[in-house]
C-alpha cells in the first residue's frame with residue numbers, strides 16, 4: 001500500500017484514498033430538556049464525545065476487494081458512510097474515483113409509502129440511472145429481488161429481508177466503479193445469500209472495487225483479497241485476508257463450512 005501523501009496514492013489506478021479520517025459522535029445521557037437541566041444543575045455530565053472512526057488512513061487500488069471487519073460498534077458502517085459520501089469526516093479527507101453504488105443500510109433510500117416498483121425507479125435515479133436505463137434493467141432488478149406480487153405493495157410493509165432483496169437487486173444493477181456492501185447477507189435467507197455472493201463475485205471479477213463489511217470469515221475469505229480490521233474506530237490491521245481473520249481470533253473450524261460461512265457471525 002502506498003503511503004498516504006505520496007504521489008502513488010493519487011495515481012490513476014487509485015480508487016479510494018482515506019487520509020487521517022476522524023468522525024466524532026456525541027453520547028447523550030439524557031433525553032428531555034428537564035433531565036438535561038437537572039443534570040447540569042447537579043454538575044453531572046450530559047454528554048460525552050467519542051471517535052467512531054479515529055485517524056484512519058489507507059489507499060485502495062481500482063479492482064481490489066476489501067473485507068472490512070471488526071467487532072460490533074468498531075466503526076465499520078460509519079467508515080462506509082464516509083466513503084459513500086453520505087456523511088463528512090470531522091477531520092481528514094476521503095477521495096473516491098468514479099461512481100459508487102451499493103447497499104449500506106437495509107431499506108435506506110426507500111420511500112415507505114411507495115410500491116417496490118416505484119422505489120426501483122426512485123432508488124435507481126438516486127444512483128444516477130435515467131428512467132430509460134431503469135426501464136431497460138427493470139426485469140433484471142425485479143427478477144433478482146424475486147418478491148413476487150409484493151412488488152406492487154408499499155415498501156413500508158416489507159419484511160427486512162424483502163427490503164434487503166430489493167435494495168441489493170437495484171444496487172447490483174447499477175454500473176459503478178466502487179461497490180459498497182454492508183452486511184447485506186445478514187438478513188437474507190440462504191438461497192438469496194448464495195445468489196448475492198455469486199453476483200458479488202461477478203462484481204469483483206469485473207474489475208470494480210469492492211468494499212465488503214462482514215462478520216462471516218468464510219465469505220470474506222471467498223470474496224476479498226485484503227482485509228481491514230477496525231478496533232474502536234482505529235485501523236488495527238490492514239493486509240492479508242487470513243492474517244486479518246486470525247487477528248480477530250476467529251475459530252478456524254467454522255471457516256471451512258460453506259453453510260456457516262454464508263450466515264455465521266462472530
Ligand SMILES: Nc1ncnc2c1ncn2[C@@H]1O[C@H](COP(=O)(O)OP(=O)(O)OP(=O)(O)O)[C@@H](O)[C@H]1O
Nearest residue numbers: 025026027052070071072073074075076077078079
Ligand atoms: N449517528 C450517530 N450518532 C451517535 N453515535 C453513532 C451514530 N452512528 C453510529 N454511532 C456509534 O458509533 C459507533 C460505531 O458504529 P458503527 O455502526 O459504525 O459500528 P459497526 O462496526 O458498523 O457495528 P456493527 O458491527 O454492530 O454493525 C457505535 O458506538 C455507534 O453507537
